[in-house]
Amino acid sequence: MNVNIVKGTHDIYDDDARAFEYIEMVLKAVAEMYSFQQIRTPILEYTELFTRSVGESSDIVRKEMYTFLDKGDRSVTLRPELTAGVMRSIVTNKLYATKDLPIKSYYVGPAFRYERPQAGRYRQFNQFGIEAVGVTSPYQDLECIMLGYDALKLLGFKNINLKINSLGDQESRNKYREALKEYFSKQIDNMCADCKERFNINPLRILDCKVPADQEIAKNAPKMRDYLTPEAKKRFETITNTLEEYEIPYEIDDSLVRGLDYYSHIIFEFHYTTENGLNVGAVGAGGHYDNLLSEIGGPALSGVGLALGIERLYAVMKDDNLLKEEKLETDVYVMPIGEDSIKDAFGVAQILRANAYKVEICLENKSFKQLFKRAENINAKLAVIIGENEIKNNEVVLKDLHTQKQVTIPLKNLLGTLDMMFDDKEEEHDHCSCAEDIHHE
RNA sequence: GCGGUUAUGGUGAAGUGGUUAACACAUCUGGCUGUGAACCAGACAUUCGUCAGUUCGAUUCUGAUUAACCGCCCCA
Numbered sequence: 480m481n482v483n484i485v486k487g488t489h490d491i492y493d494d495d496a497r498a499f500e501y502i503e504m505v506l507k508a509v510a511e512m513y514s515f516q517q518i519r520t521p522i523l524e525y526t527e528l529f530t531r532s533v534g535e536s537s538d539i540v541r542k543e544m545y546t547f548l549d550k551g552d553r554s555v556t557l558r559p560e561l562t563a564g565v566m567r568s569i570v571t572n573k574l575y576a577t578k579d580l581p582i583k584s585y586y587v588g589p590a591f592r593y594e595r596p597q598a599g600r601y602r603q604f605n606q607f608g609i610e611a612v613g614v615t616s617p618y619q620d621l622e623c624i625m626l627g628y629d630a631l632k633l634l635g636f637k638n639i640n641l642k643i644n645s646l647g648d649q650e651s652r653n654k655y656r657e658a659l660k661e662y663f664s665k666q667i668d669n670m671c672a673d674c675k676e677r678f679n680i681n682p683l684r685i686l687d688c689k690v691p692a693d694q695e696i697a698k699n700a701p702k703m704r705d706y707l708t709p710e711a712k713k714r715f716e717t718i719t720n721t722l723e724e725y726e727i728p729y730e731i732d733d734s735l736v737r738g739l740d741y742y743s744h745i746i747f748e749f750h751y752t753t754e755n756g757l758n759v760g761a762v763g764a765g766g767h768y769d770n771l772l773s774e775i776g777g778p779a780l781s782g783v784g785l786a787l788g789i790e791r792l793y794a795v796m797k798d799d800n801l802l803k804e805e806k807l808e809t810d811v812y813v814m815p816i817g818e819d820s821i822k823d824a825f826g827v828a829q830i831l832r833a834n835a836y837k838v839e840i841c842l843e844n845k846s847f848k849q850l851f852k853r854a855e856n857i858n859a860k861l862a863v864i865i866g867e868n869e870i871k872n873n874e875v876v877l878k879d880l881h882t883q884k885q886v887t888i889p890l891k892n893l894l895g896t897l898d899m900m901f902d903d904k905e906e907e908h909d910h911c912s913c914a915e916d917i918h919h920e
Numbered sequence: 921g922c923g924g925u926u927a928u929g930g931u932g933a934a935g936u937g938g939u940u941a942a943c944a945c946a947u948c949u950g951g952c953u954g955u956g957a958a959c960c961a962g963a964c965a966u967u968c969g970u971c972a973g974u975u976c977g978a979u980u981c982u983g984a985u986u987a988a989c990c991g992c993c994c995c996a
Contacts, residue, residue, distance in 0.1 A: 483987075538994050542921080560996080590996080595921085597990060606996060673993075687994085738995060748996095761996060788996025816954060844953090851956035866954065876955090883956080 487594070487602025495793075498802045499605070502634065502792055503587050506607045509630040510585035513622060515609050518584040520564035522591075526554040531774050532563040534740025536680040543592040557591035560739070562771075562784050565610045570777040580613030580780070587789075599759025599791045608765070608786035612772065617717045620745045620767050620783045624718075627749055627763050627785045628727055634792065635801040640750040641728065643719070644735040646683075646743050647703060647711040648769070655706035656682055662700050670696065686734045702733050711744065718745055741774070742766040749787075753798040762795065763787035810901070812859035812880075813840035814850045816866030824865040827875065827893070831863075834894060836901075854880055861900075863893070 484490065491499055507517070526546050533539050545557040558564055565584055569575055574582050587607045596602060609626060611619050624641070631639050646652060659682040663670070667678050670685070670693050677684040686697050707715065722729050729747075737746045746766030752758045765785030773779045796802050811831055815824035821842060828840040839857050841850055854862055864876035864885075875893055878885035888896055 486987075543994080592995075594994075595992090596988085597992095600995075604996065608996090690993095759996085760994095764996070786996060791996055814955090846953070847955045848952090849948095855956075862955090864955080868954085878955085880956080885955085 485602070487596040489601060489603075494806065497807070498793060498797070499789060501802070502789055502796070503607060505633050506630050506787065507585065507587070509626060509633060510609055512629075513583070513609075513626050515583040515585040515611075518565055518568060518586050519588070520558075520561065520568050520586070522558055522589060523555050524558055524564055524567065526556040528563050528567050528775065529556055529559060532566060532741055532771055533560065536684075537738050537740050539592065539738060543594055545591045545593055559592050560590050560786065561586050561588060561606055561608055562610060562741075562786070563775075565784075566612075566771055566775055566777065566782075569612060569772065570775055575613065575772075575778050575780060581619065582612045583609070584612075585609045598757070599788070599794050601790055605789035606786045607789060608784060610782055610784040612782035613780045615781050617714045617745075618721070621718055621721050623765060623783045623785045624722070624745075624747055625725070625727070627747075627765070627787065630787065631749060631751070631763070634796060635799075636751055636795075638751070639728075640730065640752075641722075641747060642730050642732040642735050642750060643722075643745060643747040644732050645703065645707060645711065645715040645745055646736065646766075647707045648743055651703075651707045651711045652683075652743065655701065655703050658701040658706060659683065659685070663696075666696050681740070683736045684738070687736050687738075697734070704731075704733065714744055737764065737766060741768045741771045743769045745783075751795055753795050755798055757795060757798045759788075759791045759794050761788075762791045807858050808837060809839050809857045809859040810836040811838045811861045811863055811897070812850075812854040812857065813838060814854075814862055814864045815841060815844075816864060818844045820865050820867065820870060823870050824863075827863060827865060827890070830894065831897070834898075836897065851880075861897075 510517075526544070529544060530540050535541070539559045544559050546554060547556075549555050565586060569582060585608065588605065589603050590606050591603050593602060594600060609623060611623060624643075628639065628641065647655065660678070663674075663678055663682060663685060667675055670678075671688065671690045674685050674688050674690075674693055677688075683703075685693070686700065688694060688697060704712075719729070719731070732748075735746060735748060737748075744767040747764065748761040749763040750758070750760075751762050763785060765783065767781065767783045769781045770779070771782065793802070811828075813824050813828045813831075815821045821844070824840060825842070828838050831838045839853075839859065841853065845853075850862075859880055862876075862878040862880055864878060869875050869887075869890075873890050874887050875890050876885055876887050877893065877896060
């Protein structure tokens with residue numbers, strides 16, 4: 480009887496793992512370009528953190544959390560998103576007092592939601608994200624959006640679909656909420672069960688409903704935009720105007736309300752459809768928040784955050800062939816010929832590794848056919864062949880696996896020869912440096 | 921939580937109510953124990969997701985179950 484992988488989880492290995500690493504590397508680099516610093520918070524948090532931050536009325540808290548009691552009967556939860564943990568960390572470590580504001584943090588790591596898996600959706604998935612806390616300027620919101628936009632562009636995306644909306648401040652939202660309740664109160668009896676529930680908990684979410692009949696009803700509902708206070712409106716316009724100035728295409732989506740309760744003012748989602756038509760939902764999303772920190776016992780500081788789903792990025796990038804470069808590379812494959820050569824070959828491999836070469840070695844007596852097969856599979860550039868004769872003469876055979884040329888050289892010259900060969904290659908490589916790609920366009 | 925589709929070696933997959941379950945790739949052995957492809961000969965599913973039922977007989981039919989994929993809801 481096999482032990483199965485847990486539903487909705489997945490193993491990532493070899494080329495896929497390299498692709499994930501590449502994606503994360505690009506995202507981290509962009510975050511650092513914007514002066515964010517890494518933060519790593521626990522995967523496990525007390526359940527209360529999420530009920531208070533993500534919100535009791537959100538679907539995440541109501542039905543998607545991995546929650547259980549630990550041996551001390553404390554309710555703990557595998558984080559369904561990473562923002563809450565970052566906020567908790569800011570409060571726990573009093574970062575708002577010990578650090579200059581704003582606090583700018585980025586994170587990468589797994590999150591968990593108990594949902595039905597489907598395309599681009601897992602129960603354990605990885606998120607990259609940023610949080611900027613302690614600035615009220617709308618330009619901080621913009622910085623976040625632009626960071627996300629830059630990251631997607633650097634990963635190779637074209638035609639990014641940015642959707643935005645404003646939820647306004649508390650005052651705007653209260654007025655709007657009343658208006659919505661009044662509008663829907665006449666028709667709520669004809670609407671779906673979910674909507675009836677939303678009507679009481681959070682009428683804004685009715686706008687999100689995908690039932691066609693309900694969408695019809697919602698179409699004529701009052702618009703948030705008309706209920707923004709003058710200040711909230713001005714804030715939103717600053718953002719839209721600036722996006723236009725920087726020629727970042729966006730679309731105002733009145734039905735965009737987001738499923739997390741803590742947002743206010745601007746909220747946004749990045750969507751993308753591949754050339755084959757694959758769409759895995761939002762690849763990234765975020766928004767501004769005012770009460771999140773105070774809700775969990777911190778000072779009343781505003782912030783803005785953005786999260787990107789690594790699995791979703793990977794899925795669409797793979798579909799659009801944006802990942803083909805990531806192959807395993809091996810500098811040298813050490814081939815012992817005969818059982819008695821393994822000991823010496825092992826020593827050679829260790830010396831090369833100590834000098835930072837990527838080295839694989841065959842530790843069994845295998846035929847040339849097998850040795851070269853393996854060399855091909857691990858994408859080795861060079862082979863070092865060590866047999867009885869070589870050991871006797873203190874030599875090794877160094878073979879270029881691409882040109883098939885080989886030379887016999889004294890063992891003591893091996894490292895020097897390799898250093899020369901690889902120096903040449905690095906110089907060649909510098910001519911097409913990655914820095915150019917980034918500033919290109 | 922609801923709906924659809926699927927389940928055959930390491931992988932991709934044909935196929936049938938009756939004991940040879942195709943083919944291809946990968947792997948291994950030998951031709952060729954000191955040099956990569958190709959070629960040739962051979963090996964590789966006591967078994968068709970799991971459990972039950974129908975049947976003389978089930979991988980095939982039926983039911984249940986599990987899982988995966990896809991969609992709804994929601995979300996990254």
